[in-house]
Amino acid sequence: MTSVSEKSRASTQDNTLVDPISAHPAFNRTESQIAIAGHPIHAMLVAFPIALAMCTLGADGFYWWTGDVFWARAALWASGMAFLLGVAAGVSGTIELLMVRGIRIRAASWTHFVLAVMLLSILGANWGYRLSGYEQAVLPWGIMLSLFAAGFTGLTGWHGGKLVFDYHIGTSPTGRD
Numbered sequence: 001m002t003s004v005s006e007k008s009r010a011s012t013q014d015n016t017l018v019d020p021i022s023a024h025p026a027f028n029r030t031e032s033q034i035a036i037a038g039h040p041i042h043a044m045l046v047a048f049p050i051a052l053a054m055c056t057l058g059a060d061g062f063y064w065w066t067g068d069v070f071w072a073r074a075a076l077w078a079s080g081m082a083f084l085l086g087v088a089a090g091v092s093g094t095i096e097l098l099m100v101r102g103i104r105i106r107a108a109s110w111t112h113f114v115l116a117v118m119l120l121s122i123l124g125a126n127w128g129y130r131l132s133g134y135e136q137a138v139l140p141w142g143i144m145l146s147l148f149a150a151g152f153t154g155l156t157g158w159h160g161g162k163l164v165f166d167y168h169i170g171t172s173p174t175g176r177d
Contacts, residue, residue: 030102032170034092040170042096045089046160052082053123053153057146063138075142076134079127082149086120096170103169112159119152 032040056078063071093116096103103109126145130137163169 028102030100030167030169030171032096033099034096040096042089042093043164043170045085045092049082049086049089049123050153050157052078052085053149056082056126057150060138060143060146064143069135072135072138075138075146076130079123079130083120083123083127086123090116090120106167108159108163108167109169112156112163115152115156115159119149119156122149122152
């Protein structure tokens with residue numbers, strides 16, 4: 001009696017194992033479908049929440065250092081915009097993930113997606129915590145949330161960069177639309 005693995009191994013001509021994911025016809029179709037003039041919207045939007053998450057941490061640090069209320073208020077606005085623009089970037093990225101089979105088929109895409117959703121929850125918590133009193137919120141919990149958000153932004157961004165640079169997700173193979 002022949003086992004299933006022996007049948008699949010025997011099905012290839014040179015008896016080499018074939019990765020079923022990379023053998024899928026849609027594996028290399030990773031061009032962005034949500035784009036303006038060939039420029040992926042998700043890639044254009046993610047820069048803003050990344051920068052604003054880091055600005056929130058910076059403003060918290062300056063408030064801690066100077067005690068100037070301006071920095072606490074700046075952190076409130078930066079954290080709020082990081083969350084709101086992160087949601088916009090997340091919506092475009094989610095649509096891209098669900099529409100493009102070459103993106104959806106990769107496990108690394110789902111890792112980035114899960115990390116991004118977790119990051120959005122951290123950004124939202126950071127903003128929500130500050131809404132009831134932005135000056136009192138900074139120390140100690142606001143700055144801790146900002147540190148956590150900054151670290152998670154780096155982790156999520158690293159995985160997103162890996163998708164672009166290693167797998168060419170969201171890029172055009174011809175360099176044009």
